[in-house]
Amino acid sequence: MALTVVLVLAAGFAVHHFWTGRPQDVRAPEVVEAAGSFGEPEPEPEAEAVPSTAAEPGATGPGVPGTAGAVVVVDVSGKVREPGVLRLPAGSRVGDALRAAGGVRPGTALDGLNRARVLVDGEQVVVGGPAGAGPGPGVVPGGGTVAGPPGAAPAAPVSLNTATVEQLDTLPGVGPVLARHIIDYRTQHGGFRSVDELRDVNGIGDRRFADLRNLVRP
DSSP states (O other): OHHHHHHHHHHHHHHHHHHHTSOOOOOOOOOOOOSSOTTOOOOOOOOOOOOOOOOOTTOOSTTSOOSTTOEEEEEEEESBSSOEEEEEETTOBHHHHHHHTTOBOTTOOOTTOOTTSBOOTTOEEEESOOTTSOOOTTOOSTTOOSOOSTTSOOSSOEETTTOOHHHHTTSTTOOHHHHHHHHHHHHHHTSOSSGGGGGGSTTOOHHHHHHHTTTEEO
């Protein structure tokens, strides 16, 4: 019995040794690609092109915004359907002001009207007024403008209460800086009540006031 048991165990050990020692197929290991080379940054995704909304240089008009929220305030009167004070985008032209005022009344002559002129803040546009009536600076009677070249005396007295910087710049000895001082004084004091108040404007002395007193009006 003991010998039989030993033989069975020996046979089982031999079978196990033979089975574990048989040749087996070996599979090659899988190659895993690295996410990126060590020390090299991963490529960044390409940025999408964003269409530009900037206006072309030199472009003006109501469709071309300038400074955010910039407006000009003009007074349109005369032969238009809806006269009044209008707020228009900076860079608007006379033609834009006429359309905003409801258009020109039928039969109004616009031969002398420069509808392509850029509006300035605070000016008055009179449509169909008598030519040569001298309505004042910033007024466009039937279309033209009273202002002449800078430094030349205007044909009619300049209104200190309605004139723009460009209009005041037409007065002799008045440049853009002094014109701005006049408008600032007008804004701070609620307008000019007399020509003599021009003496109180910064930059206007007795000699300059003597040159201007006959060329301006309140």
